[in-house]
Amino acid sequence: MQELVIRRPDDWHLHLRDGGMLRGVIADTSRHFARAIIMPNLVPPVVTSADASAYRERILAATPADHSFEPLMTLYLTEGTDPHDVEAGFKSGLVKAVKLYPAGATTNSSSGVRDIEKAMPVLERMAEIGAPLCVHGEVTTADVDIFDREAVFIEKVLDPLRRRLPELRVTMEHVTTKDGIDYIKASKANLAGSITTHHLIINRNAILVGGIKPHYYCLPVAKRETHRLALRAAAVSADRRFFLGTDSAPHADPLKECACGCAGIYTSINTLSCLAHVFEEEGALDRLEAFTSLNGPAWYGLAANEEKITLRKQQEPVRYPAKIETEAGPVTVFDPMFPLYWAVV
Numbered sequence: 180m181q182e183l184v185i186r187r188p189d190d191w192h193l194h195l196r197d198g199g200m201l202r203g204v205i206a207d208t209s210r211h212f213a214r215a216i217i218m219p220n221l222v223p224p225v226v227t228s229a230d231a232s233a234y235r236e237r238i239l240a241a242t243p244a245d246h247s248f249e250p251l252m253t254l255y256l257t258e259g260t261d262p263h264d265v266e267a268g269f270k271s272g273l274v275k276a277v278k279l280y281p282a283g284a285t286t287n288s289s290s291g292v293r294d295i296e297k298a299m300p301v302l303e304r305m306a307e308i309g310a311p312l313c314v315h316g317e318v319t320t321a322d323v324d325i326f327d328r329e330a331v332f333i334e335k336v337l338d339p340l341r342r343r344l345p346e347l348r349v350t351m352e353h354v355t356t357k358d359g360i361d362y363i364k365a366s367k368a369n370l371a372g373s374i375t376t377h378h379l380i381i382n383r384n385a386i387l388v389g390g391i392k393p394h395y396y397c398l399p400v401a402k403r404e405t406h407r408l409a410l411r412a413a414a415v416s417a418d419r420r421f422f423l424g425t426d427s428a429p430h431a432d433p434l435k436e437c438a439c440g441c442a443g444i445y446t447s448i449n450t451l452s453c454l455a456h457v458f459e460e461e462g463a464l465d466r467l468e469a470f471t472s473l474n475g476p477a478w479y480g481l482a483a484n485e486e487k488i489t490l491r492k493q494q495e496p497v498r499y500p501a502k503i504e505t506e507a508g509p510v511t512v513f514d515p516m517f518p519l520y521w522a523v524v
């Protein structure tokens with residue numbers, strides 16, 4: 180196959196940041212994607228509906244006038260989140276989901292939830308009204324190995340929560356393990372998972388072999404090859420419970436290339452080329468559309484985009500910059516370590 184026409188994709192997990200970084204990265208998403216679930220982990224975080232509404236306006240103001248792009252807003256769950264505000268935001272259509280960050284799990288998560296009991300009134304209300312909970316599914320206690328954080332989160336936090344509130348709709352975001360895939364596949368209802376572009380391509384060797392490679396460091400951290408293979412099998416399966424969330428997470432290079440580098444990989448600009456490559460390798464180009472454009476909207480109760488995009492396989496490798504320049508500094512682009520031939524035309 181040399182050409183593929185699919186419905187315009189959406190990104191179900193995206194970090195756009197704010198200010199100069201937002202202005203520098205937004206077009207790389209809005210060029211190809213119609214909508215994206217926008218992560219609320221700004222400093223300070225997007226906690227209330229009013230915060231989300233103001234952030235949405237800033238995103239729209241930064242979007243190039245000739246791009247049509249709809250930011251789908253989320254609220255950052257804190258132990259003080261007001262159930263009434265969540266309900267009002269969700270019912271108005273502004274808020275599409277609420278995000279659970281276990282405190283300390285990842286970039287800008289210090290206001291996250293320490294004690295899930297304190298968030299129960301909000302979670303109960305969300306279960307009642309059908310508002311999805313997006314979770315960064317990792318425990319953060321020092322006794323758990325970083326490579327086991329996701330599996331332990333499922334056992335100790337997620338499964339008990341879902342048993343207690345079976346009506347709560349949960350998106351397990353950026354699934355990185357076979358444990359996560361198997362847990363989602365075993366579920367009967369109200370659970371889905373997003374998978375990033377980079378976790379389909381790299382395993383933990385990318386970070387550690389031949390020198391430490393900060394631009395392959397993200398959270399949840401890439402795991403062993405067996406896990407990557409399980410993610411790939413799920414992504415290309417067309418199972419409605421799995422869809423794309425790039426987790427494209429820009430950090431200016433000096434914040435990654437240092438003694439305590441930030442977690443996050445920037446993939447917005449070449450994600451579709453990478454995904455077409457992966458799906459072609461798996462003999463599953465006919466299922467790319469389900470992953471990028473159909474399963475996500477179905478889960479979030481939205482119509483799939485009507486507009487189409489065309490991917491075409493080029494003779495020469497696709498050219499994309501190694502870094503983008505932003506007002507907040509240069510941001511290194513994800514290097515899949517192989518040439519890409521599929522381009523959005």
Ligand SMILES: NC(=O)N[C@@H](CC(=O)O)C(=O)O
Nearest residue numbers: 194285286397398428442443
């Ligand atoms: N994925 C990452 O490595 N980083 C994200 C946070 C997150 O999604 O956990 C970020 O905000 O930089």
Ligand SMILES: [Zn+2]
Nearest residue numbers: 285315398399
């Ligand atoms: Zn996360």
Ligand SMILES: [Zn+2]
Nearest residue numbers: 194218426428
């Ligand atoms: Zn993220």
